[in-house]
Amino acid sequence: MNIDKYLDVIKACRFCFMCRHLAAVGNVTFKESDTPRGRALLLDKVRMDSKNMKNQDYIKTIYEAELSASCRYHCVNHYDEVGLILGARQDIVESGNAPQNIRTVADDLKKVEFTVEGTGDVLYYIDGYTKNHQPEIASAFLQLAGNCKTISGGDCGKALNVLGFAEDASIVNEKFKKAVKASCSSTLVTSCPASYDALKNDFPIDGINVMHSSEYLLSLGSINKPSKSINVYCIDSDYLKNYNNLTAPRELLKSAGYKLDMFGTNLEESYAAGEGAVIYDEICPELMKKLSDRVFELADNPEKDLIITFSPYTKFALKKSKPDFNAISIEEAILKAKGN
Amino acid sequence: MIFPKFFINKTRYGAVDNMLMSNQNYTYEMLRSELTWVVGEDYVKTDDSDKLGHSIDYYWVPELWHDRGQKGTVPDFIVHPGSAREVSEILKLANNYGIPVIPWGGGSGSQGGALPIYGGIIMDMKRMNKVLSIDPVSMTATVEVGINTQHLEWAVQKAGYSTMHFPASIACATLGGFIAHRGTGVLSTKYGKMEDMIMSMEVVTPTGEIINTLPVPRHASGPDLTQLFLGSEGTLGVVTKATMKIHPIPESRKFHAFLFKNMHEAMAAGAKIMTSRLHPCVIRLYDEPETAKLIKRVLGIDKQGAYLVFGFDGPEKMVDLEMEQASTIAMEQKPEDLGSEMGEAWWEHRYKFFYPPYMFQLPQAFGTLDTVATFSNIENVYWAMKNTVKENFPQATFIGHFSHWYEWGCMLYARFIIDNPPQDPHEAIALYNKIWDMAIRAAIKEGGVINEHHGVGLKLGRMMKDLYGPAFKILQDIKQVLDPNNIMNPGKMGFKGAR
Numbered sequence: 001m002n003i004d005k006y007l008d009v010i011k012a013c014r015f016c017f018m019c020r021h022l023a024a025v026g027n028v029t030f031k032e033s034d035t036p037r038g039r040a041l042l043l044d045k046v047r048m049d050s051k052n053m054k055n056q057d058y059i060k061t062i063y064e065a066e067l068s069a070s071c072r073y074h075c076v077n078h079y080d081e082v083g084l085i086l087g088a089r090q091d092i093v094e095s096g097n098a099p100q101n102i103r104t105v106a107d108d109l110k111k112v113e114f115t116v117e118g119t120g121d122v123l124y125y126i127d128g129y130t131k132n133h134q135p136e137i138a139s140a141f142l143q144l145a146g147n148c149k150t151i152s153g154g155d156c157g158k159a160l161n162v163l164g165f166a167e168d169a170s171i172v173n174e175k176f177k178k179a180v181k182a183s184c185s186s187t188l189v190t191s192c193p194a195s196y197d198a199l200k201n202d203f204p205i206d207g208i209n210v211m212h213s214s215e216y217l218l219s220l221g222s223i224n225k226p227s228k229s230i231n232v233y234c235i236d237s238d239y240l241k242n243y244n245n246l247t248a249p250r251e252l253l254k255s256a257g258y259k260l261d262m263f264g265t266n267l268e269e270s271y272a273a274g275e276g277a278v279i280y281d282e283i284c285p286e287l288m289k290k291l292s293d294r295v296f297e298l299a300d301n302p303e304k305d306l307i308i309t310f311s312p313y314t315k316f317a318l319k320k321s322k323p324d325f326n327a328i329s330i331e332e333a334i335l336k337a338k339g340n
Numbered sequence: 341m342i343f344p345k346f347f348i349n350k351t352r353y354g355a356v357d358n359m360l361m362s363n364q365n366y367t368y369e370m371l372r373s374e375l376t377w378v379v380g381e382d383y384v385k386t387d388d389s390d391k392l393g394h395s396i397d398y399y400w401v402p403e404l405w406h407d408r409g410q411k412g413t414v415p416d417f418i419v420h421p422g423s424a425r426e427v428s429e430i431l432k433l434a435n436n437y438g439i440p441v442i443p444w445g446g447g448s449g450s451q452g453g454a455l456p457i458y459g460g461i462i463m464d465m466k467r468m469n470k471v472l473s474i475d476p477v478s479m480t481a482t483v484e485v486g487i488n489t490q491h492l493e494w495a496v497q498k499a500g501y502s503t504m505h506f507p508a509s510i511a512c513a514t515l516g517g518f519i520a521h522r523g524t525g526v527l528s529t530k531y532g533k534m535e536d537m538i539m540s541m542e543v544v545t546p547t548g549e550i551i552n553t554l555p556v557p558r559h560a561s562g563p564d565l566t567q568l569f570l571g572s573e574g575t576l577g578v579v580t581k582a583t584m585k586i587h588p589i590p591e592s593r594k595f596h597a598f599l600f601k602n603m604h605e606a607m608a609a610g611a612k613i614m615t616s617r618l619h620p621c622v623i624r625l626y627d628e629p630e631t632a633k634l635i636k637r638v639l640g641i642d643k644q645g646a647y648l649v650f651g652f653d654g655p656e657k658m659v660d661l662e663m664e665q666a667s668t669i670a671m672e673q674k675p676e677d678l679g680s681e682m683g684e685a686w687w688e689h690r691y692k693f694f695y696p697p698y699m700f701q702l703p704q705a706f707g708t709l710d711t712v713a714t715f716s717n718i719e720n721v722y723w724a725m726k727n728t729v730k731e732n733f734p735q736a737t738f739i740g741h742f743s744h745w746y747e748w749g750c751m752l753y754a755r756f757i758i759d760n761p762p763q764d765p766h767e768a769i770a771l772y773n774k775i776w777d778m779a780i781r782a783a784i785k786e787g788g789v790i791n792e793h794h795g796v797g798l799k800l801g802r803m804m805k806d807l808y809g810p811a812f813k814i815l816q817d818i819k820q821v822l823d824p825n826n827i828m829n830p831g832k833m834g835f836k837g838a839r
Contacts, residue, residue, distance in 0.1 A: 012696035015396070015403050017448040017512030021490040030420050030466040031385060032393025032447055041396065041406070042389055048409050057387040076695040265494035 001050065002087035002094075003043055009084045010047060012077070013040035019071035024270045025064055028290040033061045036071045036081045043088055053095055062088050063102060064284055066291065067162065067276030069242035074268060082276070089164030098164065105282050106165050112154030112172050114179035120147035122216070123185035125199075127192035128155050129312045137191050137312050140331035141213050144338070145220070149183055151176075158198035159278045173203040180205055189216045191331060193239035193311045194278045200244065212240065214248040214310075214330050218255065223338060225257035230306070232333070233263040235295070235318075237310035238276040249310045249330055256337035263307065264298035271295050272309075273317035281317055292321035302326075308333045368416070371437055375419050375461070378429040383420040383467065390418050394444060394462045399452035399799060400707060401769055407702045408765040415442070415456040420467040424542055424550045424580040427463065431578070432548040434461060434827045440838050442829050443574035445517030446488065448509045450708060451797025453521065453573045457831050458838040465516050468580060471495045480539055482583045485516035501586040504531035504621075508694045519579050521795030522571040526690055529614075529745045530621035530653070531587065533793060535570045542581035543569050546823035555583070568818070573795055574829040576822050593621065593653035594663055595683030598675040599645040603627045604719065605673040606646040607742070611715045612669045613650065614745050618662050622651040623745045624686070627722075630739035630755075638692050639685050641678070648675070649686045705761035705772055709740075709779050710794045714749035717787035718742070722752055724782040729756050733775055744792060751792035754779075781806060796833045804834030 003010070013036045020026065026034035033042065042061060046052040053059075065085045072078050092098055098106070116123070122145065130137045131152050142148060157173030160166075180188060188205070190196050191213040199210040211219075234253070240246040253260060264271055273291040274280025281288045295318060296302050307327040309315040315327050328336070375384045385391075391414035396402040405412050416439075421427045434441045440460030447454055456462055465486035472482045474496070481496055481503070490511045493503050507513070507525040517523065519541070524533040531537070540553045543565075553566040569576055600606035606625045613620060626635055631647040641647065650666055652659045671677070692698055700706040713721045722740060729738045733756070740754035756775055761768040780790050780803055790796070790803055805812050812834065819826075819835050831837035 011701070014406075015398070015701065016696055016699075017398065017446065017509065018691070018695050019511060020446065020448075021488045021511040027488075030383075030464055031390045031418075032464075033387075033389035035393070038389065038393040042392055044406070045392065055388055057389045060387070061389040076692050077697060079696070265491070265498045 001047070002090045003047060003084060006080065006084040006087050007047070009079045009081055010040050010044050012079045013037055013081055013084075014044045019074050022068075022070035022074055022269055024066045024068050024070065024274075024291060025287060027269075028287070028294050034064060039065060039085060040081070043084060046088070053091060054097055059092055059097060059099060062092065063099065064287060065277065066270070066274045066280060066287070068238040068270035068272060069276060070238070070268060070270045073242040086162065086164070089162070090166050091164075093164040102163055102283060105279060106160060106163050106168065109155050109160050109163075109279075110168055110172060112175055114151055114153035114176055116149055116151045116179055116183045118147075118149040120149050121185060122148045122187045122189055123180060123183050124148045124150045125156065125188060125190040125192070125195060126150055126152040127190060127195045127312065129316050130191055133316045134312050134329070137315075137329045137331050140329065140335045141189075141191055141217075144217055144331065144334055145189070148189070149185060151179055151183065153179075155278075156195050156198055157203055158194045161198070161202060162278045163283075170203075173198075177203070177205050180208060187211060187216075189213055191312055191329065193237040194275065194313065197239040197243050212246060212248060214252045215246070217331075217334055218248050218252045223256045223334065225255075226337060226339075229257050229259045230337075231259045231261055232306045232308050233261050233299070235263050235271045235307055235309045235314055235327075236267075237314065238270050238272045240310055242270070242276075252330065253308065253333060256334050258308075258333065258337065264295075271298070272311055272314045275311045275313045275317075278313070281320065288317050289321050292318050296322055296325070371433070371439070372417065374433050375417060375430065378433070379419055379421055379426050383422070385418040385420075386416070391415060394418055394447065394456065394464070397452060397454050398448045398450045399455070399797070400705065400772065401452060401799070402455060403702060404705070404765055404768055408763075410765055413455070413457055413459060415462040416459045418462045418464055420464050422467050424544055427544040427578050427580055428548040428550055430461065430463060431544060431546060431827070435547060435825050438825055439827060440830050441827050443516070443520065443578050445486065445514030445520070446509070446512045448512040449517060449521060449795060449797060451521070451795045451799040453795050453797030453829070453832055455798060457798065460838075463578060465514060465578070465580075472581070474499050474501070474586065479586050479588075480583050481586050482581065483515060485519060485579050485582050486514050489513055489515055489518065496586050497589070500589065502589055503537070503584065504587045505534075505537060506690075508691055510691075515582060515584075516579055519570055519582060520573045522793060524744055524793040526624075526743075527621045527653075529623055530619055533744070535567060537584050538566060538570060539583040539585060541566055541569060541579050541583075543577045543579050545577045546825070546828045550580075571795070573797060573833050575819060575833050575835055576828065590653035590655075592656035592659045593651060593687075594659055594680060595622070595649055595651040595687050596663060596667060596680050597647065597649040597678040597682040597686060598670050599631075599641070599643055599647055599678055600673055600675040601645055603646040603722075605675070606648045607719060609670045609673050609675070610648060610650075610742065610745060610750070612672075613666045614747055614750075615715070616665070616669065617747070618666055619652070620650045620662070620666060620745070621653045622649065622687075623750075624649050624741060624743055626741040627739060629737070630741050633739055634693060634698070638689050638698055639682065641682065643676070645676070647678075649683045651683065651687065700755075700757055703760065705758040705768060707756055707772065707776060708794060709754040709756065709776070709783070710751065710791050711754070711780070711783045711788035712744075712749065712751045712792035713786070713788045718749055718752060720786040721783045721788035722754065724786045725752075725754055725779045728779050728782040729775060732778055733758070733771075735760075736775065752788070776800070798832055801832060801834035
């Protein structure tokens with residue numbers, strides 16, 4: 001079983017409570033099983049007796065994990081609880097126990113056809129959320145970045161990987177790689193933190209420099225700051241912060257004259273509404289709603305505050321739950337600062 | 341149909357034993373319907389995942405039980421009430437059906453206090469997690485007690501204050517859990533334990549009445565009900581709301597560390613600091629074995645002796661003055677001065693001791709022999725426990741530190757560790773209990789009181805008669821009057837079980 005590779009995590013987490021305050025799903029369902037400790041306990045049961053792999057309650061719990069990686073980031077020893085859950089999902093899929101709703105979503109994700117358009121040295125990847133729900137993010141980026149090629153046509157493999165369909169994820173990613181190589185670009189930029197993580201860590205492409213849009217925009221040089229700074233709240237991305245420790249989004253926003261206030265009460269909790277699970281809105285819509293509601297609850301003044309979300313998914317999730325929530329992406333914020 | 345554990349229980353011979361009420365399957369559904377009517381479908385859980393999570397707390401025995409592949413006792417229902425009224429309704433239902441109710445906060449108690457040992461209803465309080473108000477004039481906060489204490493501290497800090505409650509379990513426990521066990525944090529020497537922090541509480545009694553204790557903790561209006569419910573571990577009712585003190589963020593907080601030749605000299609220094617009526621926020625003294633084991637591992641100090649750290653906070657001028665006075669007292673014993681850097685390092689890493697792999701973990705057997713005594717008795721308590729463990733259990737290591745200090749004495753956080761306990765779970769638990777039985781009784785003989793901040797729970801219930809003597813009857817009578825049907829957390833704190 002894949003979870004056997006994470007025996008150290010199971011042993012460390014099964015009786016440890018030290019990150020439970022950061023269990024994003026646990027904080028809205030209040031369930032003990034929706035915490036790293038709870039999940040490690042039930043996977044310990046699976047490890048002891050593989051028959052437990054078929055337990056529908058256990059499977060449901062494993063797919064409800066939001067994979068924010070706040071726990072791993074916080075942990076003194078950075079035990080890889082996310083790796084354990086991904087291993088468990090892979091075991092569930094490989095043993096033929098994936099629930100029907102998960103298989104349906106996975107089947108859709110396998111249908112990809114990547115196309116490259118435009119001209120320029122830089123290739124900009126427009127992920128599914130940006131393409132289908134928030135074209136304004138890509139539009140803002142392309143206005144700021146100037147001449148770029150674009151690639152789109154589906155998820156680059158991250159979502160399938162996160163669902164436990166590792167083999168299918170590799171097949172899809174091979175198609176993506178082929179399209180990228182054919183574009184002859186050496187720099188690949190994306191606004192999607194999950195894709196950034198996939199292309200940087202899960203499926204790196206030889207000879208291709210992968211950048212998050214904030215890194216790329218920062219590399220373009222100074223932006224004329226407005227005379228008066230604008231106070232904004234930032235909702236971090238799980239993938240940029242907890243997975244990759246990327247500081248570029250904040251640096252870029254500061255360089256554009258924004259004064260960044262802390263959203264909520266702390267910088268440790270994930271307010272990304274399930275971003276770590278990539279397509280959480282599709283597999284756990286009710287939990288996505290609960291996670292979004294907690295964000296609204298923690299906002300100082302949800303009617304008036306300007307919120308900058310570092311992930312297109314998060315903006316989508318929050319707006320889906322509360323259409324008038326005043327959230328914009330990094331790209332839109334920079335465009336706004338430039339007076340466009 | 342799988343019958344819930346509460347309704348049907350197999351005896352060890354395989355026969356079905358009707359426990360407290362009907363074993364007819366529809367009764368389970370009747371109760372589930374009633375609970376759902378009170379709290380809503382989303383907040384009544386019966387899934388295997390959550391039952392497993394609620395069958396193990398931070399007590400070594402259920403951890404071992406799980407580790408050895410044994411089946412633990414799980415609750416029949418897990419409910420998440422959203423208000424005192426809902427708590428009241430659930431308790432009335434439980435009285436009607438005669439079903440145990442076990443309040444659950446963060447589940448991080450080390451005494452088995454929240455374990456559903458008879459099945460029944462786990463009342464998980466985490467949904468009641470709101471900060472209701474902050475009174476900047478009186479410097480108090482009124483909160484629902486299901487709030488995680490790190491979330492509480494963050495919320496209070498955002499308003500410009502602090503609870504000054506910084507326990508190792510800040511990230512996992514709820515305020516209600518601390519109230520239930522008279523918990524404490526690392527700054528207790530200045531800011532007090534939970535019983536000093538709480539002003540007043542809303543409590544739902546076992547029969548469902550919603551009551552409030554008096555609004556201030558100092559009065560001459562008879563015995564104090566706030567103190568009656570504090571530390572009652574869910575046996576006398578359910579605390580739903582509390583008003584607690586909050587504090588300004590201090591201008592300065594500084595630490596200083598010393599290495600004494602031995603624990604006795606360090607104890608003399610610590611006691612003199614307290615009896616001189618200085619007001620440190622922290623004093624912590626590690627005995628020689630713990631200095632060699634944990635201080636070396638976490639702080640990297642590889643020297644023989646007893647490590648002592650103290651800290652002061654408040655206006656900087658006062659901090660500097662008190663620090664100077666305390667250092668002068670410490671230097672009378674001629675310790676090695678480790679400086680402020682090694683003191684600040686302790687503060688920075690104060691929680692690190694409790695993360696894996698720094699914390700002891702299975703297969704090791706380990707227990708915290710938490711006791712408190714006066715300065716006259718505390719070293720005798722230490723030696724009585726240490727010698728008992730050493731002489732009777734040569735396979736065990738004994739280490740200890742003194743964590744929470746008062747004008748009159750301090751708390752001993754002694755621990756025993758066995759690296760390779762028996763594989764058979766029954767044998768392992770028997771050995772474990774024997775160490776507790778002997779060590780704690782030795783401490784009581786020397787004037788020690790079992791337990792300063794972990795509580796009694798399932799683990800130490802059998803010691804309550806030894807500890808209280810005839811006075812325990814008063815506690816039993818109070819329990820009987822408040823909880824005539826014995827539904828509240830039966831079998832804990834030495835009170836009778838569910839039969």
